């Protein structure tokens with residue numbers, strides 16, 4: 133089969149449009165939001181926010197007019213059904229921005245939750261919860277990690293059936309967007325005595341049900357602690373206490389006891405999307421590095437003329453190219469297979485692991501090359517830097533993915549029964565000598 137790195141001209145036009153749109157419309161919006169002030173120095177007031185909302189609605193309409201709203205979705209869900217490779221090429225462009233995914237209707241955690249309901253939900257759940265997510269009318273959150281444990285075997289938040297309802301009790305945290313969500317998808321233990329993979333179920337919990345308590349709206353490093361106590365603000369990763377929350381039985385998502393297995397559809401897709409956007413983040417960091425190297429002098433020489441700087445630029449380029457090809461290969465494999473098979477899970481684990489490492493290495497080099505400016509909060513590098521450790525933790529830590537990857541890889545091998553390994557040279561030499569003795573003897577006898 134031929135390997136072709138080109139895309140059809142019509143799709144290239146879409147990619148070019150997204151690139152220009154991201155640069156000319158979304159990046160300025162990001163910068164304005166970062167500043168949080170008008171030119172006269174006043175903070176953005178109520179009217180200002182209304183104007184920004186109307187402006188972003190206009191941007192969303194342009195995206196819809198190009199047929200790119202919710203571009204991660206298949207045709208069955210009202211999306212363009214582009215497949216993962218094309219998704220990758222578009223996501224790379226959005227990765228350069230902060231608010232791009234929201235403007236294109238493909239922001240986490242909503243994207244993963246749409247997939248989750250699409251794969252596991254009943255027709256009623258799709259109508260009530262998935263459709264408003266697709267249209268952008270509602271927002272959601274995914275509530276699995278607990279303050280005392282990130283590992284499924286250790287979860288304590290539980291649900292007990294009581295007539296037509298389930299009663300939820302327990303604590304969850306790092307529920308991204310939980311404080312602002314219209315509903316939460318909660319993982320709760322329903323059969324504590326069963327093996328880990330069968331003991332939890334997922335529930336769709338309306339955020340305004342009695343007993344859903346936002347304890348704090350936890351933010352990541354760099355945001356003031358006082359923001360955590362503003363439990364109605366946007367962003368943040370909520371610490372939530374579920375106090376005797378009575379959830380209607382029809383809000384069980386998927387089969388009882390199949391929560392962990394069902395959640396894989398969400399987590400696998402999300403990991404690939406994060407990797408795609410990481411390509412965009414690192415490309416921007418490399419662009420910044422190259423421009424700075426050509427612009428800044430030290431001891432009368434441009435930084436770009438110093439060999440250690442050249443090495444950093446070359447290493448970053450190679451790392452990024454290899455990573456991008458691996459992400460594209462994974463996307464291609466998903467398109468070809470249409471399911472998260474063992475082969476694909478190997479690749480997804482690999483790119484999830486590399487995303488953290490590549491982000492770390494390239495963004496660190498870019499910060500370093502910018503000197504004090506790199507350490508300041510006056511470049512996008514500060515935000516980007518956060519993505520490196522985040523990428524190694526969210527959706528499963530690097531170590532856990534490495535352990536799983538190694539297990540998947542080892543399944544393709546057998547132990548060697550012999551004292552020495554298969555590639556032990558004296559053994560191979562003996563076999564080769566037997567073979568070539570015959571070759572020589574046959575030749576001489578002929």
Ligand SMILES: Cc1cc2nc3c(=O)[nH]c(=O)nc-3n(C[C@H](O)[C@H](O)[C@H](O)COP(=O)(O)OP(=O)(O)OC[C@H]3O[C@@H](n4cnc5c(N)ncnc54)[C@H](O)[C@@H]3O)c2cc1C
Pocket residue numbers: 241273274275276277280281282283305306307308309352369522525526527528529530531532535
């Ligand atoms: C920005 C961000 C957003 C997030 N959003 C969400 C969300 O929306 N919903 C949600 O439910 N969760 C969310 N999370 C939580 C995330 O999924 C967890 O942080 C992650 O699964 C790790 O769990 P933990 O934090 O409890 O770490 P732990 O599991 O306690 O891990 C701590 C350390 O132990 C190591 N470790 C653990 N197990 C092993 C092992 N088997 N082998 C070797 N080392 C191991 C880890 O690698 C890590 O270094 C988010 C996290 C971040 C950072």
